[in-house]
Amino acid sequence: MTLKGSPEDILISVRNLTVTFRVPRGILVAVDRANLDIRKGEILALVGESGCGKTVLAHSLLNIVDPNGEIKSGKILFKNEIDVLSLPEEELRKFRWKKVAIIFQAAQNSLNPVMRVYEHAVDTTLAHEKVSENEIYKKFSEMLKWVRLEPERVSRLYPHEASGGMKQRIISALSLLLDPELLILDEPTSALDVLTQAYILKFLRNLHEQTGMTMLYITHDLATVAEIADRVAIMYLGQIVETGGVDQIFYDPKHPYTEALIKATPSLLSDISEIKPLPGPLPDPFSPPPGCKFHPRCAFATDRCRKIPPPLVDIGDDRTLACYKEVK
Amino acid sequence: MPDSLIEARSVSKYFRISRGAIKEAAILKAVDDASMEIKNGETVCLVGESGCGKSTLGRLLLGLLEPTHGSILYKGKDIWNMNAREFMEYRRNAQIIHQDPYDAINPVRTIYSSLSGPLLHYKLANRSNVREKVAELLELVGLIPASDFMNRFPCRLSGGQLQRIAIARAISVNPSFIVADEAVSMLDASLRINILNLLLDLKKKFNLACLFITHDLAIARYFAKDGRVIIMYLGNIVESGNLEEVIRKPMHPYTEVLIEASPVPDPKVAKSRPLPNLRSVEIPSAINPPPGCKFHTRCPYAIDKCSKEVPELRDVGGGRKIACHLR
Numbered sequence: 001m002t003l004k005g006s007p008e009d010i011l012i013s014v015r016n017l018t019v020t021f022r023v024p025r026g027i028l029v030a031v032d033r034a035n036l037d038i039r040k041g042e043i044l045a046l047v048g049e050s051g052c053g054k055t056v057l058a059h060s061l062l063n064i065v066d067p068n069g070e071i072k073s074g075k076i077l078f079k080n081e082i083d084v085l086s087l088p089e090e091e092l093r094k095f096r097w098k099k100v101a102i103i104f105q106a107a108q109n110s111l112n113p114v115m116r117v118y119e120h121a122v123d124t125t126l127a128h129e130k131v132s133e134n135e136i137y138k139k140f141s142e143m144l145k146w147v148r149l150e151p152e153r154v155s156r157l158y159p160h161e162a163s164g165g166m167k168q169r170i171i172s173a174l175s176l177l178l179d180p181e182l183l184i185l186d187e188p189t190s191a192l193d194v195l196t197q198a199y200i201l202k203f204l205r206n207l208h209e210q211t212g213m214t215m216l217y218i219t220h221d222l223a224t225v226a227e228i229a230d231r232v233a234i235m236y237l238g239q240i241v242e243t244g245g246v247d248q249i250f251y252d253p254k255h256p257y258t259e260a261l262i263k264a265t266p267s268l269l270s271d272i273s274e275i276k277p278l279p280g281p282l283p284d285p286f287s288p289p290p291g292c293k294f295h296p297r298c299a300f301a302t303d304r305c306r307k308i309p310p311p312l313v314d315i316g317d318d319r320t321l322a323c324y325k326e327v328k
Numbered sequence: 329m330p331d332s333l334i335e336a337r338s339v340s341k342y343f344r345i346s347r348g349a350i351k352e353a354a355i356l357k358a359v360d361d362a363s364m365e366i367k368n369g370e371t372v373c374l375v376g377e378s379g380c381g382k383s384t385l386g387r388l389l390l391g392l393l394e395p396t397h398g399s400i401l402y403k404g405k406d407i408w409n410m411n412a413r414e415f416m417e418y419r420r421n422a423q424i425i426h427q428d429p430y431d432a433i434n435p436v437r438t439i440y441s442s443l444s445g446p447l448l449h450y451k452l453a454n455r456s457n458v459r460e461k462v463a464e465l466l467e468l469v470g471l472i473p474a475s476d477f478m479n480r481f482p483c484r485l486s487g488g489q490l491q492r493i494a495i496a497r498a499i500s501v502n503p504s505f506i507v508a509d510e511a512v513s514m515l516d517a518s519l520r521i522n523i524l525n526l527l528l529d530l531k532k533k534f535n536l537a538c539l540f541i542t543h544d545l546a547i548a549r550y551f552a553k554d555g556r557v558i559i560m561y562l563g564n565i566v567e568s569g570n571l572e573e574v575i576r577k578p579m580h581p582y583t584e585v586l587i588e589a590s591p592v593p594d595p596k597v598a599k600s601r602p603l604p605n606l607r608s609v610e611i612p613s614a615i616n617p618p619p620g621c622k623f624h625t626r627c628p629y630a631i632d633k634c635s636k637e638v639p640e641l642r643d644v645g646g647g648r649k650i651a652c653h654l655r
Contacts, residue, residue: 050487050516148609163610164378193377193543195609198589202603221517223546223591226598246595264521265593266550268575275550277521282486 010080011040011182011214012061012100017074019056019065025286030056030069032238032288035312038182043208043215045225045246047261048235051285054218055105057235058184061216062096063087098128101180105187108167111159117170118155125177136177143173147203165196169203176207184216189224201227222265226250234258237285237293240312244319254315255323256298292323300325332365332401333537334389334422334505339363339398341384345615354615358384360563361398363641366505369535371555373548373571375586379614381563382541386507389539390422391415420450423498425527427510429490433482433497439466440478443497450501461500469496469526488519492526499530505537512547524551545590549575556647559583562614562622565641569648579650581627621653629654 019031030053038044046054056069063084065071076084078099087095096102104110111120121140122133141151147169159167168188175183185204189197205228208215217228225232225246232249234242234257242255253259263276280297283289292310295301304324312322321327341359346352359381366372366389374382387393388400391407399406402418410418426432433442443462447453453461459478466474469492482490491511498506508527512520528551531538540555542548548557549571557571559582567580578584588604605628612618618625624634633653641651 049518165609194545194586194589194591195377195604195606197591198603199609201591221591223517223593226593226595227591229595250593250595261518262593264518266521266546267593268546268549268587268590269592269594269597272550272553275521277525278518 008080009039010037011078012084013037013075013077013080014057014061015075015077017057017060017076018072019053019060019069020072021066021069023068028285029238029288030285031060033074034235034238034240036233036240036243038214038216039231041212041214042230043205043217043228045217045219045229045232046235047219047222047225047232049220049282051282052235053238054235055186058102058186058216058218060085061182061184062100062102063092064096094128097124097175097180098178099180100182100184101175101178102184103171103175103186103188106191107171107186107188108164108191110171111167113159115158116155117157117159117162120170120174121155121177124174128178139177140173143176144170146176146207147173148199149173165192165200168192168196168200172200172203176213180213182214182216184218186218187220188217190219190221197224198227204228222250222261223267234261237283237288239293239322240320241294241322242320243312244317248317248319254319254321254326255294256300256325257294260297331367333368333370333403335363335365335401335404336385336389337363337399337401339385339388339395339400341381341388341393342396356615357563357617358614359388359395362560362563362565363398364558364565364568366537366539368504369531369537371531371538371540371552373552373555373557374539374541374560375543375545375548375557376560377543377611379562379611380560381614382560383509385560386424386509386539386541389505390424390507391419392424420501421504423501423503423506425491425494425498425506425508425511428514429487429494430482432494433490435482438479438481439485439493442482442493443500446497446501452501465496465500468499468530469493471496487515488523491515491523495523495526495530499534499536502534503536505539506531507539507541509541510543511540513542513544520547521550527551545575545586559586562612562617564622564651565649566623566652567648567650568641569646573646573648579644579648579655580652581629581654582623585626621651 014036017031017034021028021030034057048054060071071085078084122136125136144151144154149169189200229246232246233240236257242258253262260278264278266275289296291307292305295305310322310324312320313327315321315327338361340361343356343358345354345356362385376382388395394408407418440462443465444458447458447461463474466477471477471492512523540551552571555571557574558568559566561582567583578587585604592598606626608626612625620635620637621639624630639651639653641649643649
């Protein structure tokens with residue numbers, strides 16, 4: 001397994017990660033021998049349909065798994081030194097939020113309804129650092145200004161008094177309190193209106209450009225990826241099938257799945273007659289097809305695709321691909 | 329026969345709500361003096377941010393809510409002055425597809441039971457052939473083989489499959505008008521086109537008039553093609569016209585902002601675009617909306633007059649209507 005990028009450029013690397021869940025129907029392999037590198041100072045978008053394992057992969061970066069799940073195998077290395085999956089509980093608690101912070105999906109609901117906004121900030125900071133409340137408030141005010149909220153007014157609010165877009169920005173401000181090195185954003189705008197979405201995406205992009213913070217942006221919607229990402233990783237049924245720069249992925253997709261996703265994204269500019277739905281249904285995740293998992297939906301599938309799964313390999317130009325069509 | 333199939337004439341819907349511990353009554357004007365019509369077989373998209381009253385207007389047209397002022401006409405007849413038989417006939421003709429299929433389909437009934445109910449109620453099938461009819465419906469919405477789905481419970485179906493069931497149920501009673509309220513926004517981006525294509529097929533097949541409610545202009549553009557669009561802001565219609573023309577050349581500043589904010593799946597375009605030039609990101613409260621033009625607090629072009637006088641929705645030719653003092 002070779003992936004490009006020298007070790008010092010890589011903030012966190014995932015190798016051969018497999019995560020399974022015990023459910024009434026049997027064992028579900030949510031992440032299947034996935035490989036991914038997140039480089040220092042980039043915004044990487046992780047894109048795939050619901051159920052492809054992108055959220056599970058992101059949670060694994062913090063070694064969070066639901067009680068019925070298990071990280072079966074694999075290695076997650078932070079800065080080439082911290083082995084995330086073997087950190088003891090106390091170290092893990094420090095690692096989370098301080099090194100890697102996450103904004104969960106539907107984060108608007110993760111605020112405590114009986115705590116004022118600034119109390120969240122105090123709570124979060126004191127769990128990690130010994131600082132005075134005054135200092136926390138100062139830092140938090142700065143962060144709130146970052147997200148274009150007025151600290152004096154907003155920090156006194158209870159969550160129910162804030163709109164969805166405001167709550168999303170409050171959560172963003174909270175996640176930045178401890179200067180994490182990696183910020184994971186799981187569908188941060190999926191419940192928001194287009195205008196709020198445009199502002200949140202622009203805010204994240206600006207934050208990234210000014211602080212150089214590394215971000216992992218998870219979504220099923222390619223249209224927003226174009227706005228925010230530097231690089232893109234495409235995930236299908238638990239595996240990364242293609243990675244590349246955002247321009248490469250949009251203008252020159254190599255994997256048939258990537259191409260199909262792009263063709264299924266309507267926009268205000270494109271020719272509508274070129275929009276095509278994804279071919280075929282998503283296979284049953286409990287019995288994924290052998291060989292390349294995309295082969296039943298792929299127009300280029302050969303006998304080899306049906307039998308031998310294609311590995312994710314370097315194809316030059318700083319991109320990786322798991323498909324026999326391009327890599328013979 | 330009148331030209332329009334369904335028409336809203338200056339309809340308003342106010343909700344009385346109470347705020348805080350001490351019940352202080354307030355009036356929420358969800359829809360405020362809106363007029364529109366939909367012709368036989370026509371597609372109209374209703375676009376706006378959440379809370380702008382687009383779902384309320386849809387429900388008014390369906391007769392699910394009674395307007396506070398104004399009237400809803402179906403084939404020229406006020407639906408709230410119909411006799412029971414006429415009203416039932418109108419109800420059969422006007423159906424809805426909800427946003428969340430998980431909430432819209434009864435979880436403790438089998439698919440067969442959910443779909444056979446309306447058919448039997450409207451006497452479109454009898455006990456002996458209802459099973460056959462349900463099978464036909466399932467095949468029509470692409471759930472094949474139908475026998476696989478009939479006896480399943482909703483929890484065994486995916487979101488996309490459930491939305492197909494919801495569509496099957498809406499068209500089962502041979503309606504002439506369908507309201508699709510954010511019918512694909514809960515679905516994965518990759519699944520949306522499939523469901524939209526199904527709706528488009530059925531629309532054509534049965535010559536359905538359709539009100540397509542969405543907050544996503546790109547989806548509206550795919551669905552409506554040469555249909556019309558109505559843009560709503562805080563209970564008012566601010567612009568209407570041919571969808572493609574409105575997108576190419578928006579006239580109301582709010583429409584302009586909505587278009588500028590829509591994500592574009594093209595990295596070079598997306599990254600070079602400036603943010604819409606809004607004076608405020610937050611939508612004002614619908615309970616206490618700004619006076620004059622409700623958009624003036626956010627509008628980059630607002631002048632004095634905008635905060636004082638309410639702009640009328642006026643015809644500017646070419647089938648376009650706008651409510652703005654400046655354009």
